[in-house]
Each structure stands twice: as C-alpha cells, then as structure tokens.
Amino acid sequence: MKPASAKEIRDELKHLEREELLEIVQRLARFKKENKELLTYLLFDAQDEEEYKLKVKTELDEEFIEINRSNFYYTKKSMRKLLKNVKKYSRYSGKKETELELLIYFLQKMDNFKPSVQRNKILKNMYDRQLDFVKRNMEKLHEDLQYDLKMELEKLSGT
Template sequence: MKAASVKQLKDELKHRSPEELMELCLRLSKFKKENKELLTYLLFESESEEGYIETVKNEMDAQFEQINTATYYYIKKSVRKILRTVKRYIRYSQNKETEVALLLYFCQKLKSMYPPINRNRVLQNIFDRQLHSVKKTIISLHEDLQYDFNKILDTIEQ
C-alpha cells in the first residue's frame, strides 16, 4: 500500500465531519507511542512551552541518573538514547527556543557527568555536535534571546 501525500490527506480531511476526525485521531493514537505523545503535546502542553521544557528537563534528569557508569560503552548507549528522546520532543514542539533550551540543558548534563566525557572520543563528539547545532540555531533567534543563550553557551564551553 502506497501512502498518500500530505496534500491528498489534507483535501480528504476537509470533507470529514468533526466526529469522524476525532475517531481518526483516536485510532491513529492507538498505533504508535509517538502519535500519542504528539497528540498529548498538541492538546495539553502546547499552550505552556515553559512547562513543557521543565517536564522534558525533569525526564532528562531521571534518565541521566539511571546511566550505568561502569564502562564508557554503557554511557554512550544511554547518552544516545537520551539524545534521541530529546530530539523527538524537540520535533513535537517545532519551536527554536525550545530546541536551544533543551539541547543546552542536555549539554550541561553531559558535561557535568562523571566519569568525564573528554576521556572518550565518541562522547566528546556527541557533545561537540550538539553545541554546533545549538550555535546554528541561536543565530535564527531574536537578539535578546541570542544574548541569553550565548551566555549559557559560553559557560558550557569553559
């Protein structure tokens, strides 16, 4: 089965009643966890972006506490998993400020980890890539936000 294009789906959804749209959304939410998470964000958390950021930060804290620090292998696997989760939450929001705030927090947590990440090339590369991504995104923000985020970025880089 070939999936329809976004335009075709949009045109078809215009002809559906609100009850049918609700049924389609609920049915869609049953298939994948990501669909349910996106609907949760859109319905409950999109009005309060600050609350959403705090929720994601708390989840990140919990995940960083659960990392097995016995070997760098386990640390790398856990850090990649956390980063995948954070990127998924950023994709839900599609807000540049949220992206920068969450990635900066991720970098702060990664930098403050023990054992230090600078002893492992892969972890250091993950850290450097995220900092580079943050720098590129900061440029597109408002000047006041750029200043605030650049101050945080400078403290992380030192």
C-alpha cells in the same frame, strides 16, 4: 502501498465530520507511541511551552541519574538514547528556541557528567556536534533569545 501526500490528506480531512475526525485521531493514538506523545503535547502541553520544557528537563535529570556508569558501552548507548529523546521532544514543539534550550540543557548535563565525557572520543564527538548545531542555529533566532542562549552556552566548560 504509497501514502498520500500531506496536501491530499489535508484536503480529505476537510470533508470529514467531527465524529469521524475524532475516530481517526483515536486510531492514530493507538498505533504508535510517538503519535500518542505528539497528541499529548498538542492537547496538554502546547499552551504552556515553559512548563513543557520543565517537564522534559525533569525527565532528563531522572534519566541521567539512571545511566549505567560502570560500563562505557552502556553509558554511550544511554547518552545516545537521551539525545534521541531530546530531539524527539523538540520536534513535537516545532519551535527552534525550545530545541536549542533543551539541547543546551542536555549539553550542560553532559558537561557535568562523571566520568567526564571529554575523556572519551565518541562522547566528546557527540558533545561537539551538538554544540556546533546549537551555535549554527542560534543565529536564526531573535537577538534577545540569542543573548539568553549565549549566556547559557558560556556556562559550558568547552566554550
């Protein structure tokens, strides 16, 4: 079954009553964890972006502590999972500055990680790709934000 386009869905939603809309949103929240997380962001966190970034950073801190450092396979797998989460949380926000700030924070955590990610080719490549992504996308932001994020980037040992 082919899903309807975003425009078709938007047009159809305009014709629904308030109660019907609430029912649809509640059903969406039941089906996928990402839907529920996005609704949580939109309802509770979208008003205060700084608080949202702080929550994500706190969660990252906790997950970095829990990484299994004894086996490289699990370390690599955990790092990829953390990066995937950072990208997911950034997508919920939809703001470039939030995405870049969270990525820079992730890179700082990687940079301070022991054993060093610079010694491992796979983790080093992941680090470098994200660093390049941040540098490329910083140019699209306002000059003041660019300056603030450049200051954060300079703290990383690889730059």
